[in-house]
C-alpha cells in the first residue's frame with residue numbers, strides 16, 4: 444500500500460512541495476511493515492546511504508509487486524520522480540483501491556426500487572388536444588443514468604445518502620468517507636494542513652520545543668493511519684467478496700448429529716449489511732437463508748416494504 448503527502452501551496456511557495464512517500468509492505472492480513480521516506484531530507488546522491496534507499500525503492504516500485512493506493516498511483520508519484528530514486532516507468536502493476544471500493548460498495552448497495560423506477564421507459568399516453576404545462580427539473584434532462592451500468596452513481600439518484608452518499612457519475616469516494624461508511628470510524632484529517640516536509644524524523648533535529656516534537660510524532664501517526672485505513676478496507680472487501688454464494692461445510696464437522704433429524708432452518712432478514720452474507724448457508728445441522736433489503740428499518744411509517752415490523756406482521 445502506497446500513499447504520498449505534499450505541502451499545500453502557500454503565498455511564499457506557489458507550488459505544492461512533495462514531502463512524504465509512505466509505504467506499507469503487506470506480508471499478510473496481520474503483519475505489515477511501514478516505511479516513511481522524507482524526500483526533502485534525503486542524503487546527498489553521492490552517498491552510499493542514498494544508493495541503498497534507491498536500491499530499496501527500485502525493489503519496491505517494481506512490476507513484480509502489486510502496488511495499491513487510494514486513487515491513481517502514477518499521478519501521485521509524478522511529483523516525486525524528480526528525486527530519482529525510483530523509475531516511474533516500472534510502476535505498472537497498480538491497483539486503484541478507490542475505484543475498487545466504489546464498485547464493491549455500489550454492488551452491495553444497489554439503487555432502491557424507487558430510484559430505479561424513475562428510469563423505466565415511459566408508456567406514451569393517448570394524445571389529447573389539451574395542452575399540459577410541465578415544470579421539469581433541469582437535472583432530470585441531463586440524466587447520467589446508464590442502463591448498461593445500473594449500479595453506477597448518477598445525478599438523479601434519490602436513494603438515501605446512508606446507502607448511496609454520492610450522486611454524480613464516477614464520483615470519487617474520499618478515504619475518510621469510505622472508512623466512516625464501512626467501519627463507522629472517523630479518520631481524523633484535521634492535521635492535513637500541517638507541514639509534512641518539516642522533518643518528521645526526530646534525529647533530523649528540526650525541532651526545538653517539546654510541542655514541536657509532539658507535532659512530528661502526531662504527523663507520523665497520521666501519515667501511517669491512512670495506510671492502515673486503506674489496507675483494512677482492502678482486506679475487508681477482498682475477504683467479503685471472496686466466498687461463493689453457497690457455502691457448504693464438510694460433513695465431518697457435524698457428524699455427531701443424528702442424521703434422521705431434518706436440519707433446522709433459520710431465516711435472517713437484514714438491512715444492506717446482510718449483503719455480505721451468502722443468500723444460503725447449508726450445513727448438515729442447519730440452513731440459514733438470508734434476505735437483505737437495502738434501507739430496511741425496524742419501523743418505517745412511510746414505506747411498509749422497508750418496515751421490518753410491517754413485514755413480520757403481514
Ligand SMILES: [Zn+2]
Nearest residue numbers: 554558600602
Ligand atoms: Zn439511487
